[in-house]
Amino acid sequence: QVQLVESGGGLVQAGDSLRLSCAASGGTFSSYNMGWFRQAPGKEREFVAAISWSGIRKYYADSVKGRFTISRDNAKNTVELQMNSLKPEDTAVYYCAVASGRTWSALRVDAYDYWGQGTQVTVSS
Numbered sequence: 001q002v003q004l005v006e007s008g009g010g011l012v013q014a015g016d017s018l019r020l021s022c023a024a025s026g027g028t029f030s031s032y033n034m035g036w037f038r039q040a041p042g043k044e045r046e047f048v049a050a051i052s053w054s055g056i057r058k059y060y061a062d063s064v065k066g067r068f069t070i071s072r073d074n075a076k077n078t079v080e081l082q083m084n085s086l087k088p089e090d091t092a093v094y095y096c097a098v099a100s101g102r103t104w105s106a107l108r109v110d111a112y113d114y115w116g117q118g119t120q121v122t123v124s125s
Contacts, residue, residue: 002032004096005022005023006116006117006119008020009094013124015086017086020036020081020096021079030053033051033098033104035049035106036048037096037112038094039093047059047106050070050106053074059106064083069081083121087123089123097113098112
């Protein structure tokens, strides 16, 4: 069983930055592909960014490309999301997730097996 705990959310103004962190325990973190998703009120959960187990492959939603950066530290069992130039439309609960399967569709919600409880990010205009 894998446990994920997100941190780093908060209330910021448009143009500010935040760094989200996700700490994993249980399982073999270094073998897992990881993703960040977000869900705004009344909307479906959507893909934000993902990183392969090795850290070599990275994927981003078009809406965050050039502003957000995903990274991981396999020695510390953490994955992070650096968010710059935040916009009000980035407001959502952000979740990290583990994809433990052999095949991986990075952008798909149903490709991920374990989820954290989420951390709220609110961007004011």
